[in-house]
Amino acid sequence: MMERRGVTRRHVLGSAAAGAAASALTGPSEAWAAGPPNIVFIMADDLGYADVGCYGRPDLKTPHIDRIAARGVRFTQGYANSAVCSATRTALITGRYQYRLPVGLEEPVTTRFTGGLPAEHPTLPGLLRRAGYRTALVGKWHLGSVAKFGPLQRGYDTFWGFRGGTIDYFSHRGTDDKPDLWDGDVRVEEVGYATHLIGRRAVETIGTAVRAGRPFFLSLHFNAPHWPWETPEDEAESRRIAGSNLRHFDGGTQATYHRIVAEMDAQIGRVLDALEQHGIAQDTIVVFTSDNGGERFSDTWPFTGRKTELLEGGLRIPAIVSWPRRLPAGVVSAQPMITMDWLPTLLAAAGASPDPVYPPDGIDLLPILTGEAAERPRSFYWRYRANAQAALREGDLKYLKIRDNTFLFDVVADPLERANLKARRPEDFARMEASWRAWNATMLPEKPDSFTESYTGAQLADHFGVQGPAPLRPVTAGEAHR
Incomplete structure (x- = not known):
């Protein structure tokens, strides 16, 4: 359900009163009078669920991201398609589970990977361009570093940014x-x-x-707040780690991380101001989200886990959308949603349709956002090769597997994922494990030679005992690792 209200850390997960959004809706005929909306899709990199003010973080100010929420709808049950970036970006641009494509099996894509999105597969920018939109990507691509798999070859009219997973903030060199x-x-x-x-x-x-004079689709994909941990005053740190893979586990502080987020927020403010100055803010959809859960310095409260993990902290992300011409303002939605929903949702807003040969796995959220349809339970599936992870969110329940350990959680009542209900609710556990297996059989099999990453006890102190990434062969749900 959706509601209007101020947000505090205590009730950031709360539901809203039914029907609160409906009173502020603009009728469809008026919404379309100005023509198809412009779309600005803003994606942060490795931003934690609670790393913005409107999601309850008290010590980090993000006034411009909060502006988007004040003018639109903020989801409290938003999920990333993966716990790493390029796999989620595959789902975003295709509207489908990333496990349907070889590029989506990389966790994440590295410079050794020479593939990318197949030329024949439709993409969000390509479908919007077909509908008459100008399409542009500014920032991160990370879906293939080889030129023939670049953004200009996959639906964007223009591209300015970087192809790989990250760059140094000053030298603009990759890992x-x-x-x-x-x-x-x-x-x-x-x-x-x-x-x-x-x-x-x-x-x-x-x-x-x-x-x-044409509607436009701008993908604005920031590097921030991804490592390296460098603020505008940290050019000396850039020189210190030059020639490395940029991870610098000996770098960064909370203050540094706060500043990196603040600098991104300030640039988002410039973009929002530009929309106002050009007189197009009312007719522009603005989305703000992250590609996966938070990393080292992130705040993922009230969840545990982080990037590379299928615990809620690795998957739950901020997800906000505003469209003043048509959507209500200042609304909080408890509707479960996931990255691959954006393709069918934005296409519907633009008056376009997905390619029927490649039907999306995501859904069009517009009827729910406008109050024309009720919120509904969803089922989301994940797998992650490092540590043989598997997960299924079904209604309020979540099946989770990490190596040989299996769990059943009620993630609404228990967002920290502490109370394992597997023995108390064996029928639910068995049903969900079987459902995950049936879904997994419809996806591409895991590739033992694909890249996957996780964190070890030697890298992060709170991961004591963790000694490496995935097993050398795929492990399915319920199967013992040998």
């Missing part, structure tokens, strides 16, 4: 220490802090699109 800043398919060099450059380019892209 392989190679320059990774591109304007289209041409490598470029620019001086400046990456978050600032991305924000500036986004504002310029909006201006160009407005002058062209």
Whole structure:
């Protein structure tokens, strides 16, 4: 259910009174009078569920992200399709489970991976371009570093950003220490802090699109707050870790992380201001979300776990959408949703449709957002090769497997995933384990040679006893690791 209210950390997971959104709705005829909406899709990188003010974090100010929530709908049960970035981005751009495509089996895509999205597979930007939209990606791609698998070849008219998983905020080099800043398919060099450059380019892209007089789709994918842990004052840290893989487990602080998030929030503010200045804010859909759960310095309260883990903290993400022309403002929704829902939702808002040959696994959320349809239970499935993880969210229950350990949680009543109900509710456990197996049989099998990553006890002190990534062969739910 959806509700309007102020948000505190205590009730950030609460449900809302039914029907609260309906009174503020604009009728469909008025909503479409201005033509198809523009779309700005903002994705943070490794941002934790509670790393923004409107999700209850008391010590980190994000006024501009909070502006989006104040003008729209904030989901409290938003999920990422994966616990790592490129797998989630595969689901975002296709609207389907990432496990249907080889690129989605990489956890995540690395520089050794020479594949990408198949040319024949429809994508969100490609389908919107077919519907008359100008399409642009500013920021992170991470769905193939080889040119023939780049964003210009997969539906975007323009691209400015980086192809890999991360770049240094100052040198703009990737984890392989190679320059990774591109304007289209041409490598470029620019001086400046990456978050600032991305924000500036986004504002310029909006201006160009407005002058062209066509609806536009802007994917604004920040590097922040992904490591390396560098604020605009940390160029010395950039020099210190130059030539490394940028992870620097000896770097970063809470203060540094807060500043990285704040700098991203400020650039989002510039983008929102640009929409206002061009007079198109009312007719622009703005989405803000993250690609997976938080990493080292993130706040994932009230969940446990983090990036690379199928615990709620690795999967729960902030998810916010505003569309002043049509959606209510200041609403909190408890509707479960997932990254792959954005494709059918945004296509519906644009008056377009998915390719029937590649039907989405996600759903169109618009009827629920507008109050035309009731909220409903959902089922979401995950697997993650590192530590042989499997998960299924079905209604309020969650089946979870980590190596040889299996669990059943009520993640609404017990978001910390502490009370294992497997023995108390054996029928539910057996049903959900069987359901996960049946779903898994419809996906591509795991590849023992695909990349997967997790954190060990040597890297993170709260992972004591964890000694490495996945087994060398796939392990299915209920099967013992040998």
